[in-house]
Amino acid sequence: MKLYHAPNSVCSQKARVGLSEKGLSFESVVLDLAAGDQFKPAYRRLNPNAVVPKLVDDGKVVIESSIIIQYLDDLAAAPRLMPDGAYPAAHVRHWLLRSLEIHASVNSLSFATAYRLGLMKLPREEREEIYRRIPDPARADKRRDLVEKGVASSHVDEAIRAFARVFRDMDADLAAGGPWLMGAQYTLADVNLIAYIDRLDRLGLSGFGVPAIPRSVNGWSVRARAQATKRRLRRLSRQRLCPQCVQPAPKRGRSSRANSPPDGLPAAKKPAKPAIQAAAIPAFFCNPDAFYRSA
Numbered sequence: 001m002k003l004y005h006a007p008n009s010v011c012s013q014k015a016r017v018g019l020s021e022k023g024l025s026f027e028s029v030v031l032d033l034a035a036g037d038q039f040k041p042a043y044r045r046l047n048p049n050a051v052v053p054k055l056v057d058d059g060k061v062v063i064e065s066s067i068i069i070q071y072l073d074d075l076a077a078a079p080r081l082m083p084d085g086a087y088p089a090a091h092v093r094h095w096l097l098r099s100l101e102i103h104a105s106v107n108s109l110s111f112a113t114a115y116r117l118g119l120m121k122l123p124r125e126e127r128e129e130i131y132r133r134i135p136d137p138a139r140a141d142k143r144r145d146l147v148e149k150g151v152a153s154s155h156v157d158e159a160i161r162a163f164a165r166v167f168r169d170m171d172a173d174l175a176a177g178g179p180w181l182m183g184a185q186y187t188l189a190d191v192n193l194i195a196y197i198d199r200l201d202r203l204g205l206s207g208f209g210v211p212a213i214p215r216s217v218n219g220w221s222v223r224a225r226a227q228a229t230k231r232r233l234r235r236l237s238r239q240r241l242c243p244q245c246v247q248p249a250p251k252r253g254r255s256s257r258a259n260s261p262p263d264g265l266p267a268a269k270k271p272a273k274p275a276i277q278a279a280a281i282p283a284f285f286c287n288p289d290a291f292y293r294s295a
């Protein structure tokens, strides 16, 4: 089984959490998304959307991260990640379906902040060339808007509203007692959401309160990341991380909240949007994938 994936891609992280949870080994084919590997004809023949992840099992192609993790769950009997019973299974599928919107929101917040920093250093024509390569015109327009406007893009507002709904609904699920979204059983609902919520944290959003991440969701996120990393963390030596990664994370006290506005937001305008901290961004870049790196 081959997984075509990229280290920083949230959907690839989701697939890798699924593989790890099911104890399945795979051949890793790493794409360099910044270099445009996803647009190469050989890749697009198997995934015309030109995105990762893609799983190829015995010549059969599986795309869409939510479908990949369900496929993996069906491949190996234990541990079963889809709960028994029509209603619990329907509820898990509801979370899997919602990940399309959740991914779109994570993508907006990533490109309006962290990824934008590098892209805006390129000449305008080069950026236009990058947007032009995206096969779906709507996706290309969205990318252009996010990169060119940063957090002033309306996609950012949309993403924040989407996350407010996600947090509300995760909180409601966890109110049943947890520790997982479906109660005592760790399921595909948890596997599905770990990387997206983790990304918000790495972007520096989770400490800044808009939308406030409920305490229940924070607690779940800590548990879920520990669960996802339990096999991998020991293998990561500190030498494999860049020097910045081994420094303590920047403090996020009250004073730092009042810091200068995020890149792309005019100084005069008080951010009604989350105060995305520039200081938090390097942490995302230097150790973006420590938790879910494939072996």
Ligand SMILES: N[C@@H](CCC(=O)N[C@@H](CS)C(=O)NCC(=O)O)C(=O)O
Pocket (backbone or CB within 6 Å): 009, 010, 011, 012, 033, 038, 050, 051, 052, 053, 063, 064, 065, 066, 100, 103, 134
């Ligand atoms: N809904 C898809 C989204 C896939 C997707 O957009 N992947 C991103 C990385 S997380 C990608 O490959 N981006 C490359 C690009 O936009 O050029 C899934 O869940 O698999």
